[in-house]
Amino acid sequence: MTEETEASRSVAVDPAMAQLDTRLWGKRAGLPGPYPVICHLLDTAAVAGALWDSVLSRGMRAQIANGIGVPEAEARRLITFWAGLHDVGKITPPFQAKVPEEFAALAADAAYSEQATPEQLRHEAATHWSLVEFLSQCGYPEGRVVRRSVGHQVAQLLGGHHGCFGEALQRKHLVNAAAYQPGLGRAAGWRKQRLLHASAVRRLTGAVGTPESILSGQSAVVAAGLVVVADWLASQTDVIEPRMPERGWAGSDADLEQHYERAVAMAPAWVREAGLGRATFPERTFGDQFPFTPNTLQADIAATLPGLATGAGLLLVTAPTGDGKTEAALHAASVMARASGAGGVYFALPTMATADAMYERVRRFADANAEGERALTLLHSMAWLSPAYVPAEDSDGVSPVLSDGHTGTEAGRWLRAARRGLLAPLANGTIDQALTGVLPVRYGFLRLFGLANKVLVVDEAHAYGPWMHSLLVRLLEWLGALGAPVVLLSATLAGRTATSLVDAYRRGAGFQDRSTVEPCYPGWLFVDAANGEVSRPRQVGSDRARTLRVESRRVTWDVREGPVDRPRQGSRRAALRVLLGPVAAEGGCVLVCCTTVEEAQRTFLDLQFALPDLAAREGGLRLLHSRFPAMERQRITAECEAAFGKPQGGASGTRPGSVLVATQIVEQSLDLDFDLVVSDLAPLAQLLQRAGRSKRHPRADRPAWTGDAAEPRLVVLEPVDGEGSVRAPRTWGDVYDAALLFRTSVLVEKLAGNGVAVPDDVQGLVDTVYADDFGAGLADAAQRELRSMDATRVASAVAESQLAEATTVRSPYDVQGDLSCLTDRGSGVMEELLTTRLGADSARAVCVYLRDGGPSLDEDGDIPLPGTALGGRLTSAEIAPIMRHTVPLPGRWLARRTEDNDVPADWRDRPMLADLAVLPMQLGGDGRWTCRLGDREIEISKNLGISADLPNLPHAPRTSH
Numbered sequence: 001m002t003e004e005t006e007a008s009r010s011v012a013v014d015p016a017m018a019q020l021d022t023r024l025w026g027k028r029a030g031l032p033g034p035y036p037v038i039c040h041l042l043d044t045a046a047v048a049g050a051l052w053d054s055v056l057s058r059g060m061r062a063q064i065a066n067g068i069g070v071p072e073a074e075a076r077r078l079i080t081f082w083a084g085l086h087d088v089g090k091i092t093p094p095f096q097a098k099v100p101e102e103f104a105a106l107a108a109d110a111a112y113s114e115q116a117t118p119e120q121l122r123h124e125a126a127t128h129w130s131l132v133e134f135l136s137q138c139g140y141p142e143g144r145v146v147r148r149s150v151g152h153q154v155a156q157l158l159g160g161h162h163g164c165f166g167e168a169l170q171r172k173h174l175v176n177a178a179a180y181q182p183g184l185g186r187a188a189g190w191r192k193q194r195l196l197h198a199s200a201v202r203r204l205t206g207a208v209g210t211p212e213s214i215l216s217g218q219s220a221v222v223a224a225g226l227v228v229v230a231d232w233l234a235s236q237t238d239v240i241e242p243r244m245p246e247r248g249w250a251g252s253d254a255d256l257e258q259h260y261e262r263a264v265a266m267a268p269a270w271v272r273e274a275g276l277g278r279a280t281f282p283e284r285t286f287g288d289q290f291p292f293t294p295n296t297l298q299a300d301i302a303a304t305l306p307g308l309a310t311g312a313g314l315l316l317v318t319a320p321t322g323d324g325k326t327e328a329a330l331h332a333a334s335v336m337a338r339a340s341g342a343g344g345v346y347f348a349l350p351t352m353a354t355a356d357a358m359y360e361r362v363r364r365f366a367d368a369n370a371e372g373e374r375a376l377t378l379l380h381s382m383a384w385l386s387p388a389y390v391p392a393e394d395s396d397g398v399s400p401v402l403s404d405g406h407t408g409t410e411a412g413r414w415l416r417a418a419r420r421g422l423l424a425p426l427a428n429g430t431i432d433q434a435l436t437g438v439l440p441v442r443y444g445f446l447r448l449f450g451l452a453n454k455v456l457v458v459d460e461a462h463a464y465g466p467w468m469h470s471l472l473v474r475l476l477e478w479l480g481a482l483g484a485p486v487v488l489l490s491a492t493l494a495g496r497t498a499t500s501l502v503d504a505y506r507r508g509a510g511f512q513d514r515s516t517v518e519p520c521y522p523g524w525l526f527v528d529a530a531n532g533e534v535s536r537p538r539q540v541g542s543d544r545a546r547t548l549r550v551e552s553r554r555v556t557w558d559v560r561e562g563p564v565d566r567p568r569q570g571s572r573r574a575a576l577r578v579l580l581g582p583v584a585a586e587g588g589c590v591l592v593c594c595t596t597v598e599e600a601q602r603t604f605l606d607l608q609f610a611l612p613d614l615a616a617r618e619g620g621l622r623l624l625h626s627r628f629p630a631m632e633r634q635r636i637t638a639e640c641e642a643a644f645g646k647p648q649g650g651a652s653g654t655r656p657g658s659v660l661v662a663t664q665i666v667e668q669s670l671d672l673d674f675d676l677v678v679s680d681l682a683p684l685a686q687l688l689q690r691a692g693r694s695k696r697h698p699r700a701d702r703p704a705w706t707g708d709a710a711e712p713r714l715v716v717l718e719p720v721d722g723e724g725s726v727r728a729p730r731t732w733g734d735v736y737d738a739a740l741l742f743r744t745s746v747l748v749e750k751l752a753g754n755g756v757a758v759p760d761d762v763q764g765l766v767d768t769v770y771a772d773d774f775g776a777g778l779a780d781a782a783q784r785e786l787r788s789m790d791a792t793r794v795a796s797a798v799a800e801s802q803l804a805e806a807t808t809v810r811s812p813y814d815v816q817g818d819l820s821c822l823t824d825r826g827s828g829v830m831e832e833l834l835t836t837r838l839g840a841d842s843a844r845a846v847c848v849y850l851r852d853g854g855p856s857l858d859e860d861g862d863i864p865l866p867g868t869a870l871g872g873r874l875t876s877a878e879i880a881p882i883m884r885h886t887v888p889l890p891g892r893w894l895a896r897r898t899e900d901n902d903v904p905a906d907w908r909d910r911p912m913l914a915d916l917a918v919l920p921m922q923l924g925g926d927g928r929w930t931c932r933l934g935d936r937e938i939e940i941s942k943n944l945g946i947s948a949d950l951p952n953l954p955h956a957p958r959t960s961h
Contacts, residue, residue, distance in 0.1 A: 022251035043234035045084030046263035057341040069212030081207030089126030111189030121183025128159025147818040163442035165819040217815030218481040225449020274414040277373030278343030279425040281334035312529040319522035321692030333455040336485040344425035377421040379429025422450030432836040440825040466797040467838035470804030473504040480508020481812035492685035521763035548756040563609035583657040584614040588675040588703035628945035675706040683740040739789035841891040845917040896934030
């Protein structure tokens with residue numbers, strides 16, 4: 001660090017311009033008058049200091065200080081100083097001209113006498129361009145190339161406070177910046193006032209030292225995130241209004257000192273009122289945290305992990321579904337947070353539905369076991385419609401505005417705004433919210449900043465294809481570099497996949513050598529971020545050891561035949577009639593898991609016809625898939641959890657006969673318990689996940705037809721072609737990889753009749769299905785077919801991985817001073833690639849029921865179509881019921897949409913509504929609500945959700961429930 005004398009603390013300014021000009025405004029909208037830019041700069045600096053104290057972990061503070069070669073106290077002053085410089089770019093003609101009446105006085109002044117330049121130089125870009133000179137004058141080290149210069153990196157970082165970093169400047173730009181960016185202002189007053197404002201901020205923050213080197217990639221992300229949050233907090237109207245200076249305020253040294261001192265005193269309260277801060281987890285035993293005795297897995301982690309986790313690290317837990325991984329993860333997160341100094345938890349799940357289901361569990365845990373700041377957010381695109389998360393509606397149907405004086409784990413208004421949810425100390429949501437942090441999108445670095453101070457828990461870590469896995473690998477690199485603890489949970493994780501995840505975290509932590517991970521099942525291991533050591537996997541026994549009975553039924557695929565058509569012997573429909581026949585008479589609950597939504601709907605209709613007594617019973621036959629309107633899907637999911645969930649108060653008697661027909665959405669993170677699971681062929685890992693829903697909890701009096709009450713039972717329906725060979729139907733498209741289906745089918749045949757020891761046999765089976773020598777012993781023709789399918793699978797995986805490598809942000813150690821790589825997607829990277837779900841072909845639609853009384857969102861006409869007759873802007877209260885009735889549909893369905901499917905004109909200025917497709921539903925003489933969409937007839941019904949071209953059954957009313 002270079003210490004400076006008192007005389008050199010301020011950059012020299014022309015004596016004729018020694019007075020700071022308070023006419024230069026920084027905030028105006030929504031205020032009674034202009035707020036001087038110097039006031040906003042000082043407010044932001046003060047908030048940055050409060051965030052450093054109350055949000056950043058001790059490890060993050062030390063990492064920044066050590067990286068730039070200064071003591072922590074000086075690092076704090078530098079961060080507050082930098083944050084206070086973020087809006088220096090507002091001292092430019094284009095920005096000041098945004099309020100003509102204020103700019104008129106400046107334009108008449110000889111120091112600023114010029115018209116606003118026609119080119120619109122954004123103020124954050126002006127900050128980047130103008131600060132390099134000032135920081136150079138402050139003595140910040142310069143590199144041989146601009147991008148290695150400390151002053152340039154800080155200027156670029158501050159120029160990114162609106163979410164995107166500008167390209168690195170060239171040295172010629174720094175000689176005469178205004179020549180290349182006329183928007184900086186050619187008149188001398190503009191430059192001199194920028195220097196004067198910057199000097200005042202430096203003097204008041206006391207940041208007279210200089211960093212010795214550039215920020216590392218991970219430290220830059222933290223610094224940039226802190227600046228953004230400080231700016232947002234300091235920009236709130238209710239923060240600014242009480243602090244508005246009188247018109248003509250002089251801005252003398254004494255005035256500025258007083259303003260800054262008051263901001264410093266008030267900033268901690270602004271941070272607290274926003275819900276920001278750190279959650280802490282008092283040291284408690286597992287038994288103190290949960291109202292039950294830990295099982296073997298939980299007890300082993302609770303006893304052993306504290307001795308291993310002395311700082312940041314990664315915990316990998318592999319265990320069957322139903323073995324209490326969630327509670328083990330929450331307890332482990334509290335242990336790891338204490339050890340590392342992390343100030344919160346983000347629990348990430350694969351889908352919105354599973355995130356909604358987990359929200360209450362995380363909330364209950366936090367209520368009982370977290371102290372400090374405990375604001376909890378739910379994060380996914382539809383979270384604001386979740387009944388568990390959104391406050392109850394008042395009598396007018398409008399959600400009340402949350403008070404910022406919230407208590408407990410209720411997130412306040414500030415945290416619920418866009419892009420802020422991951423800043424909350426506690427959060428749960430989809431994995432997508434975390435993975436977006438490694439895509440070059442606007443404010444992506446803010447997600448990394450939010451995760452840097454938390455324990456990230458990733459549930460179902462095995463459930464992602466090559467694209468999402470690649471994103472997760474890059475995310476783990478960043479978290480390893482940031483020193484953020486991670487917990488990975490999986491029921492079926494292959495050794496090679498586990499190794500790639502563990503090594504990604506170790507690389508981020510600075511260890512490049514490769515490891516070989518062989519997960520124990522059930523079991524766990526820990527990776528120490530400080531030394532890169534991978535603990536010996538700990539094999540633990542299971543309190544739920546059992547034998548899974550697997551049966552294979554090779555069937556012809558007659559799903560598309562109508563319900564009234566008599567099923568042929570050996571067909572899928574015939575097999576289901578036999579398997580489900582006893583349910584109506586003897587009771588018990590069965591899950592039928594289908595591959596596509598259409599096949600689930602057709603199976604439901606077929607069973608409705610084949611099992612009329614069961615269908616007539618309330619709850620006797622249920623259907624769950626993704627194409628129900630959002631509020632219907634939430635209701636059905638809640639009913640399924642109540643009907644098929646863990647018995648309350650211990651074991652229960654035989655449940656009334658009930659069948660749930662569903663798609664893959666039931667296999668992840670939902671605690672459902674069936675007497676029998678029937679599944680269409682799927683990759684082995686998914687079959688094992690589904691089997692985990694069979695006899696999941698102890699129950700007395702399971703029906704005799706389901707076999708041994710303690711042995712789960714899985715029946716796999718394998719589709720065969722005309723020659724009797726297992727072949728995926730064309731209707732499945734590319735839902736599953738053909739090679740994995742082939743391999744799984746071979747294994748299923750071997751397992752049928754022998755039983756699978758759970759958990760002892762599971763890890764071996766998962767590794768076997770991916771083994772390179774899997775085809776040994778197969779007939780020559782089968783080996784050739786498998787090699788061909790494997791080649792296609794590997795090529796596809798490699799292509800996705802390479803595409804992800806080209807699309808994601810660089811690893812933290814490849815960010816060499818130039819921060820633009822964090823938000824610049826580069827040439828050739830299309831907008832479509834900036835997604836966490838590659839190739840996801842879906843869009844949202846909303847059904848509008850056309851009736852004589854006017855269009856409505858429901859078939860009964862009780863919810864009129866929201867809109868504003870006077871052409872005004874729709875309110876949030878009007879948008880909410882629309883979004884609650886939306887449903888995801890395949891993009892190919894909507895490709896042929898017409899003007900009839902466009903949203904009303906008064907919806908188009910709301911981004912959430914503008915991209916919706918409207919389905920104008922009309923009531924036919926047969927009682928069905930339908931519309932045409934291209935060459936498809938689309939129908940909506942309470943029983944089926946959205947369907948296309950399904951058989952009509954007049955004897956089984958579609959709208960009954």
